[in-house]
Amino acid sequence: MKKIILDITKASSFLKEGAVESYKQQVNDARRSLEEGTCPGNDFLGWLHLPSSVTPEFINEIQSVADTLREKCEVVVVAGIGGSYLGARAVIEALGNSFSWLTGDKKNPMIVFAGNNIGEDYLYELTEYLKDKKFGVINISKSGTTTETALTFRLLKKQCETQRGKDEARDVIVAITDAVKGAARAAATKEGYKTFVIPDNVGGRFSVLTPVGLLPIAIAGFDIKALIQGAADMENATGTDVPFEENPAALYAAVRNALYAQAGKKIEIMVNYQPKLHFMSEWWKQLYGESEGKDGKGIFPASCDFTTDLHSMGQWIQQGERSIFETVLSIEKTNHEVLFPNDEENLDGLNFLAGKRVDEVNKMAELGTRLAHVDGGVPNIRLSVPELNEYYIGQLIYFFEIACGISGNVLGVNPFNQPGVEAYKKNMFALLNKPGYEAESKAIQERLAAEA
Numbered sequence: 001m002k003k004i005i006l007d008i009t010k011a012s013s014f015l016k017e018g019a020v021e022s023y024k025q026q027v028n029d030a031r032r033s034l035e036e037g038t039c040p041g042n043d044f045l046g047w048l049h050l051p052s053s054v055t056p057e058f059i060n061e062i063q064s065v066a067d068t069l070r071e072k073c074e075v076v077v078v079a080g081i082g083g084s085y086l087g088a089r090a091v092i093e094a095l096g097n098s099f100s101w102l103t104g105d106k107k108n109p110m111i112v113f114a115g116n117n118i119g120e121d122y123l124y125e126l127t128e129y130l131k132d133k134k135f136g137v138i139n140i141s142k143s144g145t146t147t148e149t150a151l152t153f154r155l156l157k158k159q160c161e162t163q164r165g166k167d168e169a170r171d172v173i174v175a176i177t178d179a180v181k182g183a184a185r186a187a188a189t190k191e192g193y194k195t196f197v198i199p200d201n202v203g204g205r206f207s208v209l210t211p212v213g214l215l216p217i218a219i220a221g222f223d224i225k226a227l228i229q230g231a232a233d234m235e236n237a238t239g240t241d242v243p244f245e246e247n248p249a250a251l252y253a254a255v256r257n258a259l260y261a262q263a264g265k266k267i268e269i270m271v272n273y274q275p276k277l278h279f280m281s282e283w284w285k286q287l288y289g290e291s292e293g294k295d296g297k298g299i300f301p302a303s304c305d306f307t308t309d310l311h312s313m314g315q316w317i318q319q320g321e322r323s324i325f326e327t328v329l330s331i332e333k334t335n336h337e338v339l340f341p342n343d344e345e346n347l348d349g350l351n352f353l354a355g356k357r358v359d360e361v362n363k364m365a366e367l368g369t370r371l372a373h374v375d376g377g378v379p380n381i382r383l384s385v386p387e388l389n390e391y392y393i394g395q396l397i398y399f400f401e402i403a404c405g406i407s408g409n410v411l412g413v414n415p416f417n418q419p420g421v422e423a424y425k426k427n428m429f430a431l432l433n434k435p436g437y438e439a440e441s442k443a444i445q446e447r448l449a450a451e452a
């Protein structure tokens, strides 16, 4: 089986000779500290050997619940936010038909995502859309208390019960949450929903290979066994026994830390040339942003969809402040073939492309952009993915996870916590007079009055 290939030559050329190699010791130590559980945040390392430890029985259990929802639902709403949402969406969009939301998919239920915002119009439009649909809900929340998700679930649970009756609703509502704590667990226990546990030692952004990602992905009709196999093979390819020079995750962690610390490259742009990878970048942004952005440090993870964004962000990337580097997700082989037709009149002057694959043009756009951006001072890391299928997406997911664990440790932060996320929540609860926030409510009202 092929592997995804990392090419850092056009990034290391921006660094002093030997800069990447100078991280070898630190990266190897970081990799070992993950393995030995001696790193900061070592109570959140449950993802490290997850791919190789998933049993066929567990996959079968997930598949069987997925099959029930596939059979009983035209639409399944996945309610979750952050790590309880992005992984499933990334995989489903990467593997699915770009237009299934328009054409409908006769074989698989439509997967709709909610609980990831508080847009009133979004929720109105969603509940309207669901009115004549046989729908089910997966309520995903590790804490079980996240406002966006809980609020959405309350609405959808009521609507599902009204439309299908309480008994039938029970068969199509699933909770994926903590084993004992939180409102999602309490509701599931009371109502008798099927549940899956998010292990204590797996943080939200590292949870895509648990039921958090696997159940929605299986409901959407994708092969979760192949996804796990890809991840397990990448687990092997990035183990402590793999030398630094041959370990893609070690090299990625080293080069991005070197670019950050030695070349002033504070922003990493994740780039794709296939629009269906948009949400892979969104997933990656949470993974790296929440893991590394703390203690006044951390590369800012951004993303662009090319060639689309070459016509909006391309100018900035080519000639703006030289604080960026790019990581390109390049798909070697597309799943379909489209040939440019010949046109006798050639009014658009495109006959020079006649008979060529669209992907050939895309690849030249990619190469041309790479050369231009490198000439313009943008280091370029390239990840070549043989094709878009479950197996290689599994490899990619584990590659980014393990590289993130290593990279955060090299940066000197705890990559497995996210204390900063609480600040907005505290203010929001104070403003909404949530019980238990009386002192904060008083303080925030006084502050607003003083600022007025």
Ligand SMILES: O=P(O)(O)OC[C@H]1O[C@](O)(CO)[C@@H](O)[C@@H]1O
Pocket (backbone or CB within 6 Å): 081, 082, 083, 084, 140, 141, 142, 143, 144, 145, 146, 149, 204, 205, 290, 418, 421
């Ligand atoms: O699964 P939960 O507990 O609802 O949390 C969702 C997301 O919220 C955060 O806790 C903070 O944004 C993320 O780390 C997490 O992925």
